[in-house]
Amino acid sequence: MTAISVTVNGVAHEQDVPPRLLLADLLRDRLGLTGTKIGCAMGACGACTVLLDGEPVRACLMFAVQADGRSVRTVEDLAAPDGGLDPLQAALQAHHGLQCGYCTPGMLMAITPLLDSGRPLDAETVREAIAGNLCRCTGYETIVEAVVEASRP
């Protein structure tokens, strides 16, 4: 076991973890943050994407110990405390950018840093940016439309 301290969605956690515990399993099984989904466990589908110190990473490709001393943000942290959706979440709903919802948390976390720059995005840029996140339901077009809209000031 290794003692780690990791801040998740602004809350500090101290955990004793086996070295092989995946960050995804730390979040899901230990901290109860099951919004982060596992789709392939080998970094090919993007469903488990979370932000590590603001950068998108695959939580299935990282060990929990690698998050020691760092800050993680998950899908549970996006909406306002009263449940109000953030602009990206609202745009995805308005554009029907989700169907089964399983890829959605990873998609949101992959896109969120893109919007932080405040620059308007075009469809091609968005398609490239989410090319590492698989969705089997939507055909991506409505996701792209939603992100383009959410990127506009």
Added chain:
Amino acid sequence: MSEWQTYAERRWAGKRVQRLEDPAMLTGATRYVTDIALPRMLELAFVRSHAPNARIVSIDLESPLAVEGVHAVLGPADLADVQPTVDIVHLDAALKTPRFTLPGDRVRYVGEPVAAVLARDRYAAEDGADAVTVELEPLDDAEPIHDDIPDGRYFHQMATHGEVDAAFARAAHTIRRRLHAQRVVTAPMETCGIVADYDAATGELTCYLSTQQPHLARAALAAAVGLPVSDVRIICPAMGGGFGGKEVVLPEYLCAAVAAIRLHRPVRWVEDRSEALTAGAHGKETEAELEAALDADGRILAMRSRFLSDTGAYSSGIGAYVEFMVGAFTVPGLYDLGGYAYDTGGVVTHKAPISPFRGVGMTTSQTLREVLLDDAARTLGVDRMELRRRNMVADGPWRTVLGEEYEPGSWRTAFERALELIDYEGFLVHQAAAREHKARPPRLLGIGVSPFVEAAGIGSAGGAGGLPGGSHDNATVAIDLSGHITVALPTFSHGQGHRTTAAQLVADMFGVAPEDVRVIDGDTARTPFGMGTFGSRSGVFIAGTVNAAGVRVRDKLLRVAEILLEAAHEDLELVDGAVGVRGVPDRRIRLAALAGAAHFAPHVRAELGDPTLTATAFFDPPRPTHSNGTIAATVEVDPDTGAVAIERIVVVEDCGTMVNPMIVEGQIRGGVAQGIGLALLERYVYDESGQPQTTTLAEYLVPRATDLPPIEIEHIETPSENGTGGIKGMAEGPASATPAALACAVLDAIAPYGDEIDALPLRPETIAHALAGAGR
């Protein structure tokens, strides 16, 4: 039957209402099976066969018990009293392929489970599985896969309708095509999974299960483990996609259920992606051939087809029947065939079992037929669309050569509109100029057009692709004492937005908003019996059942209002959560007060009798609905690499009356995306020794955002005669018809250089090879 009886005003139905499901999904609150964790729960991992065909010599089940965290190990002997499962198809002369949960004698495909390890977490369970040694002795591939099926062919059917042989004898032209429809994988983003929880005090087994068919899964699971159906409860909290692959009750589920019963502890098994790709829901692999007899004017006199599906090691669930039967039955499509003969069946092989996959059978029949029609047009020197016009049936009802009764549709209208939208004539000019220009390298432009009809919402009398079986549902509509409306559905929404659709329909019936209607599905204890979600049936069945149940509750509610308001039934209206007297704004009573009066007001009780504002109603459509449409695609093929760039995809779709056009378009886009995957990218590969080669999502190519173009959609609404409210089922048609449009477009693009391609997918190397072979 077809009339929607219960609303005066369409306030919500037909509108692009945002989905009620979305806020929970967008915030990570929606729970899927993998998110269910129960106290004392054990995790299960399987030991799987690494050989495609071998005798099991021994399995060492002792070693894993020494691994830290391992609690128990189950082998074949532990599961011997679980009934072997067989497919659910009842056809004469169909041979069965009984499947033991853990086979003790031999393994039949790579990935077949042979032992189960239960441990405190998945890490320890996998450690335990690694410690199991299985000794296998390879078997001769000449040995039958199942003893009772010497040649592996478990079903074979031939039939002739109308005049066929004579038509071929007098034909001016006969054209033949073969097509290998590749093995693919359903690959929903959420894999399969179960959490089984046995209550030793009551003897009840609760299974959280990722299934499209909660009630059918309940019955199958109960039968296999030997419990009364009433002692099994299936809960599907939410499901991350199914696409047909989550209709089968897997042996893995039976194993988890038995373990929970034996060990008196909850057991969770969540399929990992490598298990899903190796031994999960494969689909579609079929070898098919089609032959057409045409007269000198290009009229089709008759067709002959042959389908043989590679089922894998077992025919389980509905097996590959939906591939080879629906494939053979959907060959006529929208064309007037004088005669038609088919020869169809399935064969078992040393591969993972086939399950249904969106567009069952139709992706193969549609692609083969439309490519063949293009061949015919080229042979006859007739424009490809003109050849279709000469053979396509007129808008309206139609009886096919197989006797299938299509309800009216916009067959030709949708076809012509798609040609307009994609500017077919303009494209031909553009294409001819490119061919004329003789650029080095040449520009290879192609266009393909795929008109389709989809039988959907099939009832007991439908005869889905010649497969017998009941198909009917119930729904419950209830108003509680607080005046809240609840709808309980046996279908199961896993991306299709059923909750929103049902809430829109019910909101209009009761004068409330969709968000005021609670829709329950995915729980056999809280929903009445029904068949689940598959075959584009849910829209039709939800509308039919909810309408029938809602009418009864609404009538009773209005009866209470009549008594309290001393007004006649016809003067009452349901608006904004209350019943009022038309034109008298201050005479209105809220639903909660009406529900309260029904239960407690003596004079209402005296007149009303049974006070419950609840009804469960049954629906079984008299005939299937038929949605239709046309998909048109233009492509450019890179002459050096063979890569296909899709320039445009146009969809004209008619699914009758739309409840929520936004959701309909979502189904179209998703279907087209899967069709593009099938046409250009996806293929499951076994090597010659039977070892799978595409066991990760890096090797099995699900379309990515950069692989897919925007999809242009236009609607036509021809109301159904058989679906309540004019609703027709949809969601498979676009998936079925897209590969044909793309195959036709690619073959058109390379037509000047020959088109010796008879297999999907149309991958760059295949196309480059065909071009090289043609001396390009």
